Structure formats: C-alpha cells, structure tokens
Amino acid sequence: MSGSPSAGNPLRGPQDRRLPRIAGPSGLVIFGVTGDLSRKKLMPAVYDLANRGLLPPGFSLVGFARRDWADEDFCAVVHDSVKQHARTPFREEVWRQLAEGMRFVPGVFDDDQAFATLRTTMEQLDKERGTGGNFAFYLSVPPKFFPTVVRQLKKHGLSEGRENSWRRAVIEKPFGHDLSSAQELNRVVHDVFPAHEVFRIDHYLGKETVQNILALRFANTMFEPIWNRSYVDHVQITMAEDIGIGGRAGYYDGIGSARDVIQNHLLQLLALTAMEEPSSFDADALVTEKLKVLQAVKLPADLGRHTVRGQYTAGWQGGEKVRGYLDEEGIDPASVTDTFAAMRLEIDNRRWAGVPFYLRTGKRLGRRVTEIAVVFQRAPYSPFDATDTQELGHNALVIRVQPDEGVTVRFGSKVPGTQMEIRDVTMDFAYGESFTESSPEAYERLLLDVLLGDANLFPRHQEVERSWEILDPVEEYWAEHGKPEPYTAGTWGPRAADDMLARDGRSWRRP
C-alpha cells in the first residue's frame, strides 16, 4: 500500500491535532447515480464532506448512468438532492467548488463507447483538476451488473492506476445470497481489483454508536471484567423495522430478512460485541479478531426449536392500516419469504461458552429500533426477601444503535419508603443529545475512509464468506421444513419467537 502522503509534509506535526484528515487528491465515480441511495445518501454525503473541509481541493465527482444528460443536468440533480438531504447548511461557495468537478457520462454497462468516454473524462480530470489518477468506483447498482461493470473497467484499463495512484472499488450489499454466490462475486471483483482495494459498505459499521461499542469495551475498565460467561446470562441483538418492503419487492422476495439483515448487520454487531481485544486499531488486527469470533459461532443442533421465521399479515401499525406481505405489490401470493427471522447462536470459546446470543430482525414490527442488550445473571444470593425483589429483573446494559443512540444501564434500586422494596431503574447516556448537530452520517465517514484508504470499518471478504457459512444451514433447513409463521403487522413478531425464548426460560426485551 502506498505510504501516507502526509509523511514528509513539514506543515503537519503529530502535536497538531486540529488539522483534520483530508483525503488526498482523488475523484469518485458513481455507477447507478440516478438511484435512490445515490440521491439520498451519497451525494449529500459528498457535499457534507466538502462543507466540513474534508475533501481535497479539486475533488471530482463523475456520474455514470443511462440518461441523456449533460454535465449541467447532472449538476442540477446533485444540487436538488444536496438541498433536500444534506445535513449541513447549504453554502454557495462550497457548492461552486464541488460543481466545477462534476462530470456526467451517459451509457449502459456493456457499452464500450461509454467506458472509453469515462476514461477520457477521468484523464481530463487529472489534467484540469489534479485528481492525480486516484479514483474510487462506487457500484451503486444491483449485484447482477457487478461482473459486467468490473470487466468493463478492466477492459478499458480503468481498474489499474498509474504508478503511485490508486483505484478502488466500493460495493454495497447484498454480497451474494449464499456462500457459493458470495465466493463467485468475490472472485469476479478480486479478479480486477486487489482485495485490499475493495471496500464493502455495511453502513451500520459507519454509525457512531457502532464504533462506540469498541470505545465502550476497550477504552474503559468497568465493563470488560464482567463481559463474559461468568456474569452475562445472554445477549439479544435486535434490528426491527416498522416499514414493509415498500418498493423493494423485486429484490426482497426470495431473499428474506435473514439474508438481508442477519447475514451482514447482525453478525457484524455480534462480532463487535463478542470479539476479543484487537492488538491495535488497524484494519488487519480488527479483521483477525472479528473473524476469530465468527469462526467460533456455532448453530444450535436442533434448528427447528431454536430458529423462527415469520411473515407479516395485514394489521394496524401505529394507527395506520397496512397490507400483509402476500398482498404487497409484486409479491407471489404463495411466497414463503421470511420477513421476520430469529435465531439462537452460541460462541464456542472460553469467554462465551454456554451464553446464547439471540438475534432477531423483522419488518413491520412495533417500531424502528436497533439495539444490543447484554443481559446479566441474577445475583447469586440475595439478602433480601423474595417479595422485596419481586419486581427486580435482570441487570442489563443496552447499546442503542438507532434511533435515540446511546447506552442504557438497567439495575435495581430501593423504592423510597419505610419498606424494603427493590425495583428496576435505568441510567441513560444519550448520544443523540450530545452530538446531534454535527455527528457525521455513516456514509460520510465511510466515503472519507474509502478515499483515505482506511479499511477499518469495512467487512472483509473472509467475514462475508464466514457469515454465509453460518447462515446457509438455517436457510437450507427452512427451505425444507414448513412455512413462515404469520404475525400481525405492528406486533413484535410471531408467537413462535416468544416460545423459542420461553423454552430457554427467557423472554425478549421490549426494545
């Protein structure tokens, strides 16, 4: 990898901590620039980065899509999306700086002419804007187009930069739909881009709260000593959505919630929660630890008893009448796709043996929430009467990933009065209140990291493949046994999910 460009710069000193990390000269090429993600997230993130002064002078943005647009039309689209979705205030001078470096290349992915134009556009940018041959290609397109796009990039000599410059590929989930398709995808991409230049976006990992898991665990002393099987009873990781599948029918049907969410987001959260301390904070050390803990993940022997899938039916969600999954537009009425999935995993190592990790995700659940709850064991002996502690639950530490980011600690406290009565209280640390205004959006952080070549927050291909190895047997079991359990939209999933925990003598937290 190329040495940091700032190494010999006399204006930078280690004691000067105000100077931000600014990406070196570079440009970003977005394929599928007309898509939702690009308009709602990527373009605003680029603007916000520029507004915070984190993009290099001369930064350029190239859009590639099947539209008959000139550069100005593209500019206008970006302008609208920035005005609508950017988090920082709109400033004319920042916009002017950005707009000068915007180019649009019309074309379809198998069009050689279009890629030749892309090549000349990039060469021109190097000349006019000093991008130095450094480009990241953001593939914001359905995965079936990945092979075509990367092959075209290779064919037109775009995937390899000149000496001392870099070319990077950024890809979005889904990274395949099972182990073999994921391996195939990795093979196709790695054929063209070296493994360390491929950045897989899992936007959850860009969230401040997720990065804070590492800070909470490894920068403090008070949590780590109890972060093990001696004190932890079980862990619940929940990602619930209140929306249905919306316009994603084509993608979602046949994929389902387990592949959509558990394979990437939830297993990544599990890895960060359960992993050992990395020897340093660089990408390699992190991936080593994450991979190690993922490798220790074990599925339950009886998948029928310890996994549940569900499908929402019509119901009332927050006062609004909503359709069932099978009635959604574009869904086969006989579909057996899961919109809810829950499973129990165990981690076979000294720290976690015997501590179940319950993962659940679903659409049209009670409310939108993502959290990690570490539930502790009860005190081994209580000097209080059973009636005194009747209302006392388990102690818990909850990392609220979104919304209302923060950490909650739940413990027992005496109710004021002459009697001894102990009840649960909570203590809150609210991230949202502290850093609302200026904490960067996940995509901002991730885009900047791509341009800086910092791979800390991106899952590596080994992790992706290992995650599929964990999930595949469950999907195979489901394919052969039964159907998803129906649950009413707006509830917390099917009864079977509650039964699954009840069998272990536990219950789900209401997040």
Next chain:
Amino acid sequence: MKIDLTDTTSSQINGALIQARRAVGSAIGMVLTLVIVTDEGNHYDALKAASEASKEHPCRILVVIKRPGRSPRERATARLDAEVRVGGEVGNGETVLLRLHGERAAHAYSVVLPLLLPDAPTVVWWPEDAPRDPAEDLLGTLAQRRITDAAATEDPVAALRLRAEVYAPGDTDLAWTRLTPWRSVLAAALDQKQAKISSARVEGEEYNPSTELLALWIAERLGVPVERAVSAGPGITAVKLSTEDGTICLDRPDGALATLSVPGQPDRHVALHRRATAELIAEELRRLDPDEAYAQAVRLGVGALRTPQEDGDDGDDAAPAPSAPAAKKPGGKKAAPAKSAS
C-alpha cells in the same frame, strides 16, 4: 424554564438548577462547564454562540457579568443576582447568568467554584478583555482550557506578544481557531506537492491577528522567512509559498471562495468561509488538551516576521534572520524583541 434569583448565593443557585432540571424533566450528560467572563454589553452575543456550541458539547454555561458600578455608593453594595435557564431554546444543558454587583465583581471565583460540574473539565472564555495572564487569573486557575480572543483587543499584535509571553499549557486564542481551515488546506496542498519552500508571504487585513499567527505557524513549521503584508481584507486574503518551480498560492479575495494554484497543477477552488463564533467555540471544546502547535507558533514571536515596508518588495536585503531557532531555544518563553510590526 427560567428562574430569577435576586440577591442570592451559590447554594441557592444550585438548588434552583436542580428544581429547574426536575421541572423540565431532562437529565443530560453534560460534559463540561463553560465559564464566560464578560460584561452587560457583550454577554448576549457570547451566550448565543455558546448555546449554539452546547448543541455539540452539552455543558453548563456560567455567564459571569461584572457590574462593579460607577458611583462609590454602587461600589459599596455587594450583590449577586442570578438567572437560571434550563431547557427550551438555550441549547443543551444549563445556563446561569450571574450578575455580580459592586464589590462582588472582584470575587467571581467564590461564586463560580461551587457551581462547577463535578469531575468535568472547565473552560473559561473571555470574549473581549482577557486578563493579562489568563493562567494566573483566579478564574483561569479553575480551568483546563482558557480561551482568549486577540482580535477583540485594541492592539491585536501587542496582544499576541503578550499571549506568547505568558503562555501556559491550556491557553488558546480564537485568532488561532479561525485559522484551522486555512491550515488544513495548506497542509493538503503540501501533501500533494512535495517541494522545498524558500520563503513565504501572508497577506491580510490590518488588526487581524490571525494573519500574524498564520505567518508564524508557517515560519515555525517550515523554518523559512515569512513576510506579513497588509491588504484590504476581509480577514486573511492570500498565502504565497515560493518554491523552485514557482509559487504555491492560496488566494481568497472575498472571504468565502479561495483559489489554490500549485505549479504544475490546475487552479482549483476551495471553499474557505469565515466561521461564526459558535463554530469556533465548538471547535475549541472538541479537544481540551494543551495545543502545542499554537504554543510553538505564538511563541515564535511576531518580531520574527518581516514586513514589506521594512524589507522592500523582494525582501532580500538585510532583514532580521528567520528566527526559527529562536523558538527552539529551551525555555524560550520570551518572544524576540519586536521590530515595528504594524
């Protein structure tokens, strides 16, 4: 929620804070106490900026308003009035306005001490008139970080000289904070173009201490002679670094959009708007450790800079030597004796 207390004490104020917090029903993890030392005429703007900054750094803001009084009778009546504001439009956290009348004005320390948040860092900010030696000031001794603003003084260059003389770890100046965007663009420019720089020139408005500080920073980092030229402004207008292949120039004529020209590279625009005080305070509160880069720059001393009047346009006659070594002198607390800098 707002509670007014007349002729009060610190313990009554503490009581009012708890009462207000209960009424509003918010328990916010405040991360620091920000003490603003100001007067009746200036407290509004300062508090507004601090409230804005408290959205990023929830804090307890104590505004110390000194009203020593003009007549002997006023001076003899010592009184403390307080206004407690929690929740609502005041940003995150809690705000207390302390009006110190008469003799009390000289004893702000005793009022502020009981109101500091337990176990959290304290920052003192003097928006206008800072004490001669902030670290020795009674309120200053309470703080991990002491923020002054040379630009708000009568003679900014003299203020910088004084800051250099009395510098103690934890001191910082908003004139330095205003420079961060300039410094990061310049550093980024040198990331891209690794060239040996022989001399530099910084142009900016008169009475704008940031210009001097930027020149000092460049002189200190690069160890080359730096010229400080006066322009019409606004603020800093240009930085020119001479290299063998030509001049690296960052030019901002309008206070908003700058042009970066680097030899062998195309000209590019860079947004460099002048930031509001709230943003500056938010940046200051982000890091509370001593700012060594500032210390090194300010201690180099404005005397190390050349002025065009003195040296002629090219600055190649006998000018004071580029005194980068002066900064490295151990215990170089005292700035080099200044030539007529302004």
